[in-house]
Amino acid sequence: MGTLIYLMVTSADGFTSSPDGTFDWAEPTTAVHEHVERFTRTLSGQIYGPRMWETMKVWHDIRPGDGGDYGELADVMYEYGETWRSIPTHVFNRQEGHPLTGEGIRELKAASGGMLSIGGPGIAAVALREGAVDEVARYVVPHATGGGTPWWPVGLDADLELVEEESIDAGWVYLRYRVGV
Amino acid sequence: MGKLIYSMLVSADGFVNRPDRSFDWADPDDEVLAFITERQQAVGAYLYGRRYYEVMTNWADLRSVPGLSDVDYRFSDVWNATPKYVFTRSLAHPPTPNTHLRTEIDVDEIRALKESSEKHVTVEGTEIARVCLEAGLVDGISAYVVPIATGGGTPFFPAGIALNLRLTDAHSFASGIVNLRYAVQH
Numbered sequence: 001m002g003t004l005i006y007l008m009v010t011s012a013d014g015f016t017s018s019p020d021g022t023f024d025w026a027e028p029t030t031a032v033h034e035h036v037e038r039f040t041r042t043l044s045g046q047i048y049g050p051r052m053w054e055t056m057k058v059w060h061d062i063r064p065g066d067g068g069d070y071g072e073l074a075d076v077m078y079e080y081g082e083t084w085r086s087i088p089t090h091v092f093n094r095q096e097g098h099p100l101t102g103e104g105i106r107e108l109k110a111a112s113g114g115m116l117s118i119g120g121p122g123i124a125a126v127a128l129r130e131g132a133v134d135e136v137a138r139y140v141v142p143h144a145t146g147g148g149t150p151w152w153p154v155g156l157d158a159d160l161e162l163v164e165e166e167s168i169d170a171g172w173v174y175l176r177y178r179v180g181v
Numbered sequence: 182m183g184k185l186i187y188s189m190l191v192s193a194d195g196f197v198n199r200p201d202r203s204f205d206w207a208d209p210d211d212e213v214l215a216f217i218t219e220r221q222q223a224v225g226a227y228l229y230g231r232r233y234y235e236v237m238t239n240w241a242d243l244r245s246v247p248g249l250s251d252v253d254y255r256f257s258d259v260w261n262a263t264p265k266y267v268f269t270r271s272l273a274h275p276p277t278p279n280t281h282l283r284t285e286i287d288v289d290e291i292r293a294l295k296e297s298s299e300k301h302v303t304v305e306g307t308e309i310a311r312v313c314l315e316a317g318l319v320d321g322i323s324a325y326v327v328p329i330a331t332g333g334g335t336p337f338f339p340a341g342i343a344l345n346l347r348l349t350d351a352h353s354f355a356s357g358i359v360n361l362r363y364a365v366q367h
Contacts, residue, residue: 012322012324012338012363013336014194014338018343140361142345143344143345143346144342144346146343146344147341150195152193152195152332154333155333159329160328160357161328161357175359
């Protein structure tokens with residue numbers, strides 16, 4: 001039986017994007033990327049909703065010898081790309097008739113021996129409301145958006161237990177909690 | 182000149198209370214209270230909304246209550262000695278000394294208070310914070326992030342205000358509360 005962790009980059013006021021849908025303030029520095037890469041290495045699977053998948057699928061193509069299509073990138077970007085491609089990925093999309101259900105998420109967890117990640121906020125809300133999320137981890141960026149998409153589902157309350165707090169770089173703080181204790 | 186610091190206990194999803202406006206979960210333990218008391222040595226005045234002021238009046242006169250912790254007594258001493266400005270239209274007579282009532286939030290008065298103060302001035306209350314943030318008066322934001330999600334309530338950061346921040350301190354406590362301190366970049 002695997003565990004499920006919801007990982008998200010959030011503004012200081014708790015949003016995953018600005019009111020206009022952009023998130024240029026969430027551009028990670030090299031040190032943040034290294035932190036994410038180390039985290040990703042511990043995963044046995046990644047679960048994405050459609051929008052998060054659109055953002056993440058570029059990592060299929062970021063690899064040494066990519067012809068410079070993505071500009072000159074730090075080494076950690078290529079390392080992250082390699083790590084990311086090595087982790088099995090599951091994409092759910094309600095609009096395409098393939099929504100994440102409580103049953104689906106429990107089956108994935110049952111079939112996994114390790115830790116699965118889930119994101120972004122829409123699909124994570126489904127899993128959180130099903131009580132299927134074991135941990136939440138949040139990168140808090142030193143910027144307030146004043147609105148946007150909330151990282152935590154509206155209307156859902158939960159007790160959390162802090163298991164990790166780390167200042168990373170450029171004012172980014174990593175907070176990791178166990179859910180429902 | 183002091184700094185104006187907006188400081189409150191905040192849920193992990195960014196609210197200062199629950200959807201029903203209760204905030205029983207926003208109760209600092211001894212370790213956090215001792216940390217806050219230490220920080221308040223540098224604070225010369227408190228600005229409060231009525232709701233938070235009324236909760237804070239529980240800290241008045243604690244010396245007459247036996248059997249509390251040293252941390253409680255020390256915080257009470259500091260709290261009683263510090264001038265308080267309460268923004269309210271419903272309260273006529275404050276039950277604590279050293280307390281000034283205001284029916285309107287006057288940004289010029291708050292600016293003058295900050296500029297004439299050698300120590301910092303803290304803001305507790307989301308409405309005063311919004312007015313001060315809109316007027317560009319807030320220098321620092323200090324959130325004590327409590328390990329709970331409320332699923333709604335009054336947001337700590339006022340809606341519609343975007344802010345660039347600089348992290349000045351991050352500190353976690355045994356209870357799982359994390360203090361994040363930011364300077365507001367004007």
